[in-house]
Amino acid sequence: MSKKKVINFDLSKIAEGGVQVKLNRALKQVADNILDPNTDPTKKRKVQVNITLVPNEKRNASDVTVEVKTTLAPEIGVPTTMLLGRDSKGAVHVNELKSGVKGQTYIDPDDGKAKTDTGEPIEEVEKEEKRKVIDLQKKEN
Numbered sequence: 001m002s003k004k005k006v007i008n009f010d011l012s013k014i015a016e017g018g019v020q021v022k023l024n025r026a027l028k029q030v031a032d033n034i035l036d037p038n039t040d041p042t043k044k045r046k047v048q049v050n051i052t053l054v055p056n057e058k059r060n061a062s063d064v065t066v067e068v069k070t071t072l073a074p075e076i077g078v079p080t081t082m083l084l085g086r087d088s089k090g091a092v093h094v095n096e097l098k099s100g101v102k103g104q105t106y107i108d109p110d111d112g113k114a115k116t117d118t119g120e121p122i123e124e125v126e127k128e129e130k131r132k133v134i135d136l137q138k139k140e141n
Helices: 014-035 122-131
Strands: 046-055 062-071 082-086 092-096
Touching: 014 046, 014 062
Parallel strands: none
Antiparallel strands: 046 062, 082 092
16 A cells, blocks of 8 residues: 655645756856855855745635745955046046056066056057146246
């Protein structure tokens, strides 16, 4: 004599397998997040299955909603330093510090050119500065 199940509500089969599809999709998201090199590998990830039951007034049937939620590790931040200042006219200037130290020049590994701490080629900066040279000995009438 076979025993009849008291509770015949298999999560992998209900809603025509829809719950299993949702669970598989969530597990794939978690696996992708774990394998993403831009996330912290030691952070916990979660897959949460919520089953909500809303019984009718006669208490002989219930509407069931199954939700599958994931909690993923956030992407790791990318640090940098921003240089802030004003020019002689009061306009704000913002540049990323690329050399590592304010005021220090560096050789750009992409093109091999010497650049300022904000990434401007030294040649261009020097051309601009030559135009700005003030001749203090020049007499104005």
